[in-house]
Amino acid sequence: MEVLACTLEVDDLDAFVARLGEIGDDHGVTIQAFDARYVADRDHLERAVELADRAIDRGENVARDRAVEILLYAAGRRQIDRALEMGVSEGETDAVVVVDADPAASENDDTTDLTDDQRETAALDAIAALEAVSDASSLEDDQPLESGDEAVLCAFFEITAAEREATDATLAALVRERVALLEVEK
Template sequence: MIRIIGAKGDIENTDQFLKKINDLSKKHKIVIQVLDANMVYGKKHLISASRHAIRAIRRKKNSTNSLPMEILLYASGERQIRLSIQKMGIKTGKKKPIALVFIDNITDLPEANGKISDQNIDEIIKQLGITRNDNVLKGNIETLKKFGINENAIKTVVKDKYEDLILEKVALVDIIK
């Protein structure tokens, strides 16, 4: 199951924060990926990236050695890890918007074959010292532009379909990698 959560929190040290994420992932046998929510255009963006990443791993067409990193590649629309991290990796600072991807109950993937409840997710968020805020997942025109989508492309679709422009970027990773 894929669940997407928005949050805000103070990130003083990204390495320590990511170590906590990794430790919690291993403890629960789930995947937790954290991303800069300023680069997310809605929950569908991360659900699509997660599905593409899972499919790539199942087909042995993954570019990275872990599901969280594969999600990062797809979510960023990039084929290089370094660029993906620059684009969508979490940043240090106060009240940073954070997107969290939780993946569990996928029996054929050992790193995600555990099972957690919504209550477990709430506990994990608390342990991370962040506050849930799904509003940070709402994208805007600036998010689209950060993905290289130009004004002309944006003008060709109605606002309800902006998310589709990001989903195309996610899908294109299969072609460019």
């Protein structure tokens, strides 16, 4: 999984989402863009991708599209309309974009023998395409994401002050717990 932090200027949300899909299809990857305020950290997104893939493998996915399933898990919600709040919207948005090799893409073509390095190269190629159409810069694996907006995260993930006082867990850990709980609540 590769992560891209950027500022997006979206004039037409439907056209933007379609363009992400085209870039993803061209490179055999899934691309999902998030409003950065709702992203706790990189681990939050990695866990969402992992759980979305597991749901798809088991046939338990809600969405037909892998990018939407990733969004559902990242949001910790099963209702697509509620999860969409975490996505980008029209106008200027600080965003975090996930680019991940799509396992289904390799099953549907002659790339089943691709190595992890080749899949990562496909993801990096997709990021280069994204960088060409946005004000973006790649994040290195060891470079932390700036934490999302604390008040927004608490409100969106329904994390109360009492819950935060009752634990020494970080806000990011509590958000990741909400992502994992979605699996249990199904």
